Amino acid sequence: MVGTCAEAGVDIYVDAVLNHMTGTGSAGSGVGSAGSGFEKYHYPGIYQDADFGECRETIENWDDPGEVRNCELLDLADLATGQEYVRATLTGYLNDLTDLGVAGFRVDAAKHMPPEDVAAVMSGVQGDVHVFQEVIEDEAISPAEYTHIGDVTDFAYSRRLSGAVSAGDLSGLAGLGGSDALRGDQATVFVDNHDTQRENPVLTYKDGAAYDVASAFMLAHPYGSPKVMSSFDFGAGDFDAGPPAEQDGTTAAVECDDEAWVCEHRDQAIAGMVGFRSATHGAGITDWWDNGGGQAAFGRGGSGFAVFNREDAELAGTFRTSLPAGTYCDVTAGGCEETYEVGGDGTFTATVPTDGVLALHVEATP
Incomplete structure (x- = not known):
C-alpha cells in the first residue's frame, strides 16, 4: 500500500499507538488481529506484566497531570514508557514502519505520556519523518509541553472555526488561531476528526454546506497544517458504528459512489482548496x-x-x-x-x- 500510494504521489502517515495496549471491550483476554492470544498485561513475545505502569486504575482526576500520564485511559493497559525496554520496543516498531516508506506519524494519546518519554521514543526514529501528536489541551496539560518533539493537534482551533461558521459569523476570523499555547507552525488543525465527529461535534459532514465552508476556510487561511477528514456514514445517533464491512467482519473496499462512504475530501469546495493551499503557501493574509x-x-x-x-x-x-x-x-x-x-x-x-x-x-x- 505504501509503495502504491507513493507512486501516485501520496504519502502515508501512521496513527501510532504508543501509550497503551488492550482494554475496553477486551479487558480480560482475547485474540489479536494477527491471531495471537493475549491477556491484559501479558502479550506473548512483546510485553509482560513488568512492562506496564504501577497505576492500574482508570483516570479519575483529570486535573492531576501525574494521574493523566500514568494511570489507565479507558482501562487500557498503560505501558511504562519510562522503561528502556518499552522505549526501545516502541522505537523499533516505528522504524519498521519507516523502513516501509511511511512519511510520518500521528502519535495517539501523546497527552497520556510524559513529554520526555515521547521524546526518547522518537529520538531513535530513523529518516526525515513528520510527527504530530494528539494533545487535547486542558488546565492540567498544555500542548506547548510537546512542541519540541513535533507538531500538536489544535483542538481549540476546531472549536473556534467551527463555532464561527456554524453561527454564521465570519467577521472575526481574520486573525484566526487556535490554542494560545501554540504558534501556527506548531499546530495541526482540522474542522473535525475521527473523535470529535462522534463526541460533542460542532460541525461534521452531517451539516452539509456549512461543513464545506468551514473546511474551505481552513484550507484558505494560513494558520496551522490542515487535516481534511474523509469518513463513512455512521447514521443518526449511531456513534459507535464501524465502517462498512464484509460478512467476515473485514472493512469493505472504499467506494465513494456508495452512500455508505462519505468521502468529504472529494467535495469540490474542499478538493479545489487543496491546490489553493499549496499555491498560496508562505503568503500572509x-x-x-x-x-x-x-x-x-x-x-x-x-x-x-x-x-x-x-x-x-x-x-x-x-x-x-x-x-x-x-x-x-x-x-x-x-x-x-x-x-x-x-x-x-x-x-x-x-x-x-x-x-x-x-x-x-x-x-x-x-
Whole structure:
C-alpha cells in the first residue's frame, strides 16, 4: 500500500499507538488481529506484566497531570514508557514502519505520556519523518509541553472555526488561531476528526454546506497544517458504528459512489482548496473584507483570493485583490467551468450564493 500510494504521489502517515495496549471491550483476554492470544498485561513475545505502569486504575482526576500520564485511559493497559525496554520496543516498531516508506506519524494519546518519554521514543526514529501528536489541551496539560518533539493537534482551533461558521459569523476570523499555547507552525488543525465527529461535534459532514465552508476556510487561511477528514456514514445517533464491512467482519473496499462512504475530501469546495493551499503557501493574509456578519473575503498576497458566504442572501460585489491581472478559474466549481477576470487594478466582480465559496489562485488559469 505504501509503495502504491507513493507512486501516485501520496504519502502515508501512521496513527501510532504508543501509550497503551488492550482494554475496553477486551479487558480480560482475547485474540489479536494477527491471531495471537493475549491477556491484559501479558502479550506473548512483546510485553509482560513488568512492562506496564504501577497505576492500574482508570483516570479519575483529570486535573492531576501525574494521574493523566500514568494511570489507565479507558482501562487500557498503560505501558511504562519510562522503561528502556518499552522505549526501545516502541522505537523499533516505528522504524519498521519507516523502513516501509511511511512519511510520518500521528502519535495517539501523546497527552497520556510524559513529554520526555515521547521524546526518547522518537529520538531513535530513523529518516526525515513528520510527527504530530494528539494533545487535547486542558488546565492540567498544555500542548506547548510537546512542541519540541513535533507538531500538536489544535483542538481549540476546531472549536473556534467551527463555532464561527456554524453561527454564521465570519467577521472575526481574520486573525484566526487556535490554542494560545501554540504558534501556527506548531499546530495541526482540522474542522473535525475521527473523535470529535462522534463526541460533542460542532460541525461534521452531517451539516452539509456549512461543513464545506468551514473546511474551505481552513484550507484558505494560513494558520496551522490542515487535516481534511474523509469518513463513512455512521447514521443518526449511531456513534459507535464501524465502517462498512464484509460478512467476515473485514472493512469493505472504499467506494465513494456508495452512500455508505462519505468521502468529504472529494467535495469540490474542499478538493479545489487543496491546490489553493499549496499555491498560496508562505503568503500572509491581505485585502481582508467582511460585512460584519457571515460574509468575508481575503487574499493570500499575490497568490490567491477567496470569498465565503454563510448568510441567507447571495453575496454580490466587486472585490479588491493583490492578484496579477488575468483570467482565473474558480477552483471550488470544478475544473475551469467558471472563470473570473481580474483587472489591472486588482478587482473582479462576482456573485457567491448562500453557503458558497469562490477561490482563485495563480496556478489555476484557463
